[in-house]
Amino acid sequence: MEKFVWRVLPLLTFFVSFIVFFYLQDSYRAQLHPLVKLTQNKCSLLHHRHFWITSKRIVTPQGIISGSVEIKEGKIISVIEGYGKQGNSKHEEVIDYGDAVVMPGLIDVHVHLDEPGRTAWEGFDTGTRAAAAGGVTTVVDMPLNNHPTTVSKETLKLKLEAAENRIYVDVGFWGGLIPENALNSSILEGLLSAGVLGLKSFMCPSGISDFPMTTIHHIKEGLSVLAKYRRPLYVHSEIQQHSKKHLELTDKGGPRTYLTYLHTRPPSWEEAAIKELVGVTKDTRIGGPLEGAHVHIAHLSDSSASLDLIKEAKSRGDSISVETCPHYLAFSAEEIPNGDTRFKCSPPIRDAYNKGKLWKAVLEGHIDLLSSDHSPTLPQLKLLEEGDFLKAWGGISSLQFDLPVTWSYGKKHGLTLEQLSLLWSKKPATFAGIESKGSIAVGNHADIVVWKPEVEFELNEHYPVFLKHPSLSAYMGRRLSGKVLETFVRGNLVFKKGKHAPAACGVPILAK
Numbered sequence: 001m002e003k004f005v006w007r008v009l010p011l012l013t014f015f016v017s018f019i020v021f022f023y024l025q026d027s028y029r030a031q032l033h034p035l036v037k038l039t040q041n042k043c044s045l046l047h048h049r050h051f052w053i054t055s056k057r058i059v060t061p062q063g064i065i066s067g068s069v070e071i072k073e074g075k076i077i078s079v080i081e082g083y084g085k086q087g088n089s090k091h092e093e094v095i096d097y098g099d100a101v102v103m104p105g106l107i108d109v110h111v112h113l114d115e116p117g118r119t120a121w122e123g124f125d126t127g128t129r130a131a132a133a134g135g136v137t138t139v140v141d142m143p144l145n146n147h148p149t150t151v152s153k154e155t156l157k158l159k160l161e162a163a164e165n166r167i168y169v170d171v172g173f174w175g176g177l178i179p180e181n182a183l184n185s186s187i188l189e190g191l192l193s194a195g196v197l198g199l200k201s202f203m204c205p206s207g208i209s210d211f212p213m214t215t216i217h218h219i220k221e222g223l224s225v226l227a228k229y230r231r232p233l234y235v236h237s238e239i240q241q242h243s244k245k246h247l248e249l250t251d252k253g254g255p256r257t258y259l260t261y262l263h264t265r266p267p268s269w270e271e272a273a274i275k276e277l278v279g280v281t282k283d284t285r286i287g288g289p290l291e292g293a294h295v296h297i298a299h300l301s302d303s304s305a306s307l308d309l310i311k312e313a314k315s316r317g318d319s320i321s322v323e324t325c326p327h328y329l330a331f332s333a334e335e336i337p338n339g340d341t342r343f344k345c346s347p348p349i350r351d352a353y354n355k356g357k358l359w360k361a362v363l364e365g366h367i368d369l370l371s372s373d374h375s376p377t378l379p380q381l382k383l384l385e386e387g388d389f390l391k392a393w394g395g396i397s398s399l400q401f402d403l404p405v406t407w408s409y410g411k412k413h414g415l416t417l418e419q420l421s422l423l424w425s426k427k428p429a430t431f432a433g434i435e436s437k438g439s440i441a442v443g444n445h446a447d448i449v450v451w452k453p454e455v456e457f458e459l460n461e462h463y464p465v466f467l468k469h470p471s472l473s474a475y476m477g478r479r480l481s482g483k484v485l486e487t488f489v490r491g492n493l494v495f496k497k498g499k500h501a502p503a504a505c506g507v508p509i510l511a512k
Ligand SMILES: NC(=O)N[C@H]1NC(=O)NC1=O
Pocket: 112, 144, 145, 206, 207, 208, 236, 344, 345, 346, 347, 373, 375, 394, 395, 396
């Protein structure tokens, strides 16, 4: 009998464990299944993974159509003409946007999210919520104002850790080119191999102590590494010039006068930097020693000599591009009130004549793309009360208003929806190397903004602003047109009627 028990017991134990294992497994699944579903749904205010969007105004690479876009598992799988129509998959949900504009989400390639280290200035959570609320579906984060700056693969890792589960839109990263890594190609290669989309450098002091400026010598070194990776160099293009005339002018109005600040950074700073850069970009031409590298001029404000230099370099076949920002297109120096440091940025906002020429260059395609250079700080560093333009932090807070600001001011100059979409989506995607985004085309990510260009609103204290420091924004108090209704990131409805999806499901974009 005892012998029998000893023989059967292991078998019985095995059998019972088998049953218990499968029972637990099953009940675990039963619990897990709805949980998994819930997590997915938390990414989106919409519960379908396969659906259609229909509208009378869809901005596509072939023009504006009245039609429908089919979205499945985060991607655009068909685009057809005919409002309200569905293709073969007739049983899927259709969201009808009527005559609201359906456009590719904006890609803002110049955003300072300042995390880790200066989250009190701006952060992944607040910055990307603001982006989503403004129809911006991808941002590319700058390597400075965060601490430490993103200048090595180790510091990029800190960025990625800080961003985890906290980004509401997709986020790419620029690495920093500073003298230290410019002279050590293995650090740069480590940073590029870790996935930054390209590098950024300053040709004048950046205002951040661990982000020193580079000379043209460092820039050449950086470009020789970038050429191998076929990624761009983004340059803050101003070189400090000392001229007696400017110093005299500076003394006249005092630090609360906007003109005083304007005179401290004349267009000759931009011209000097761009002159040096175009001396190097000749080597980026096809067959040249730096073929594969590309130079991108950040936030051009001077629409005269600096722009001419860029146009000439382009016509010679150099690999060079240029952006400007909404604040240079919306404001002019003449209207900036004394002491209102919300308008302080570098390079400075210039006069109305310059602004007119800048718009002309944008509309004629000489300026490749737009970006915000969203660069907030703490209110106390903006010195709003003192109003000292010389001491205040330079940087405009605008990320959430990219679309309505560009549209409100641009339509007066004849800007079309197609141009708007090229400047804010297609061209930035190409420049940053994120080709799966930037247009409503089959195979692309379903990154979409739905908005009403005709709806006007006042940006006052009742308006839901998601930026960390709304009061710093130079756009507060303005009446704008172009209201964002809904924003999709990879098919997830991340923003609707002033509300965000419960979970932050943006993903980091890393270059391979
Ligand atoms: N460090 C930093 O963000 N600087 C930016 N601010 C600004 O106005 N121009 C810049 O380059």
